[in-house]
Amino acid sequence: MTLDPNAMAHLLEITGGDPEFVDELIDTFIDDAQSQIAGLRAAVDTGDDAAAVRPAHSLKSNSLNVGATTLADLSRSIEEDGRGGPIADLAARVESIATEFESVRAALLAERAAR
Amino acid sequence: MTPGRVLVVDDTAFNRRLLVRLLTSIGHETVEAEDGRQALDRLTDAGAAAIDLVLLDIVMPVMDGYETLAALRADERLRDLPVIVISGVDELDSVVRCIQMGATDYLPKTVDPEILRARVDASLTQKRLRDNERDLLATIDRQRTQLSRFLSPQVAALVSSADGEAMLAGHRREITAMFCDLRNFTVFSETAEPEEVLGFLRAYHATMGALIVEHEGTLEHFAGDGFMTFFNDPVLQPDHAARAITLATAMRERFASLSADWRRRGHVLELGIGIATGYATMGRIGFEGRYDYGAIGNAIIMAARLSGDAAPGEILVAARTFAEAEPDLPAAITAQPAGDRQLKGFSRAVPTFSMHRAPSATPEEATR
Numbered sequence A: 001m002t003l004d005p006n007a008m009a010h011l012l013e014i015t016g017g018d019p020e021f022v023d024e025l026i027d028t029f030i031d032d033a034q035s036q037i038a039g040l041r042a043a044v045d046t047g048d049d050a051a052a053v054r055p056a057h058s059l060k061s062n063s064l065n066v067g068a069t070t071l072a073d074l075s076r077s078i079e080e081d082g083r084g085g086p087i088a089d090l091a092a093r094v095e096s097i098a099t100e101f102e103s104v105r106a107a108l109l110a111e112r113a114a115r
Numbered sequence B: 001m002t003p004g005r006v007l008v009v010d011d012t013a014f015n016r017r018l019l020v021r022l023l024t025s026i027g028h029e030t031v032e033a034e035d036g037r038q039a040l041d042r043l044t045d046a047g048a049a050a051i052d053l054v055l056l057d058i059v060m061p062v063m064d065g066y067e068t069l070a071a072l073r074a075d076e077r078l079r080d081l082p083v084i085v086i087s088g089v090d091e092l093d094s095v096v097r098c099i100q101m102g103a104t105d106y107l108p109k110t111v112d113p114e115i116l117r118a119r120v121d122a123s124l125t126q127k128r129l130r131d132n133e134r135d136l137l138a139t140i141d142r143q144r145t146q147l148s149r150f151l152s153p154q155v156a157a158l159v160s161s162a163d164g165e166a167m168l169a170g171h172r173r174e175i176t177a178m179f180c181d182l183r184n185f186t187v188f189s190e191t192a193e194p195e196e197v198l199g200f201l202r203a204y205h206a207t208m209g210a211l212i213v214e215h216e217g218t219l220e221h222f223a224g225d226g227f228m229t230f231f232n233d234p235v236l237q238p239d240h241a242a243r244a245i246t247l248a249t250a251m252r253e254r255f256a257s258l259s260a261d262w263r264r265r266g267h268v269l270e271l272g273i274g275i276a277t278g279y280a281t282m283g284r285i286g287f288e289g290r291y292d293y294g295a296i297g298n299a300i301i302m303a304a305r306l307s308g309d310a311a312p313g314e315i316l317v318a319a320r321t322f323a324e325a326e327p328d329l330p331a332a333i334t335a336q337p338a339g340d341r342q343l344k345g346f347s348r349a350v351p352t353f354s355m356h357r358a359p360s361a362t363p364e365e366a367t368r
Helices: A007-014 A019-046 A049-066 A069-083 A090-114 B013-025 B036-043 B065-074 B092-100 B113-147 B153-159 B164-169 B185-191 B194-214 B240-264 B298-309 B319-328
Strands: B005-009 B029-033 B053-057 B083-087 B105-108 B171-183 B218-223 B226-231 B270-287 B290-296 B315-318 B333-341 B350-357
Touching: A007 A019, A007 A049, A019 A049, A019 A090, A019 B013, A049 A069, A049 A090, A049 B013, A069 A090, B005 B013, B005 B036, B013 B029, B013 B113, B029 B036, B036 B053, B036 B065, B053 B065, B053 B113, B065 B083, B065 B092, B083 B092, B083 B113, B092 B105, B105 B113, B113 B153, B153 B164, B164 B171, B164 B270, B171 B185, B171 B240, B171 B298, B171 B319, B185 B194, B194 B218, B194 B226, B194 B240, B218 B290, B226 B240, B226 B298, B240 B270, B240 B315, B240 B319, B240 B333, B240 B350, B270 B298, B270 B319, B290 B298, B298 B315, B298 B333, B298 B350, B315 B319, B315 B333, B319 B350
Parallel strands: B005 B029, B005 B053, B053 B083, B083 B105, B270 B315
Antiparallel strands: B171 B226, B171 B270, B218 B226, B270 B290, B315 B350, B333 B350
């Protein structure tokens, strides 16, 4: 699921119903994710699979907080595989993360616009 | 709940913002760090306001949560600082490891404000209790230091120990008592200027007092030129008889250099020391408002009588004490029979020895 429909409501709820702060969180999520994806790509370029674990871990936990379930699952599988050694098809999996992230970003911005 | 200052350590801006927002909304002040290194720098910054609680992410660049915890626990000043580990639901193994390393608690990464509030409050309460406890211990320590200036260090320690009350109430034990006073002191104090007498007494008390502390004797009292010290109480000392004799020989050697100056001015001052071993009753003696830790028993009286009977510069020891001390005495210390003494208050004559010490090779040895 690109975006859990309850996620935004949950964020609003825990921040005491402050839409401006939720917007700020969405921006922060997008910024963080871009540097996490850059980190994943750097791991692919250098062939250092272990270096993919930390950005995958961070992207996973941030994705869970905004309800980006699929993005979280993709990141988690890289994190888990990476802890055990070389990661199969890392380059292709990082690109599917990048594609999924674009969908998440679009969905988040649409949520915001709809409010 | 009193607000605290919380250090949020997480490499992702998203988590820091969320946590900071939640913490400030329940009244806490927050400080942020992006990794363990930054956190430690902030915590060890003497100029910055003290942190009450750390929220610590595990997976971070530069210095991760484990390294940070290890560094905190290795630092005397930061050891007791509460740390709540922030962790994903699938990281329970990491949480266990962190708690084994000294973390206080953990928080799931998908934050629930109520859980956050409860855990932060619990950790801050615990910290305050620990801080109070530490302040209390520091106060007790300070009082003990102050007390030890009025009492023997052993008695001062006893007062604040767990079995202190029972010991102070009174107990019976074998001790070795040592009594020492000065020959010719009365003549000296009548002929010398009062300032000179006081000056001499100060030097005498300081020197003898330091030796008693060094040999771990319990000073029962000192009055003018006399000292009463005993061994094996309140701290048990299996070699109490030998300790008393060793102390006496050290006192005599030290006194020789102290009195040389006065001898040149025509005042011949000498120590007379008596030592006896026996059972005595020790405990609180006195009245409300003024108690002493005292000893009552024949050994005390015998030591005082032997001191009175001793020739100038002599260390007179009851035969029983010498017999107990002999296996523990340094080879340099030897004994000569000094006859059976008729002492006031004792129906039977007391066999005695006079103690000698071979001049020591090094000054350090002389103080032993």
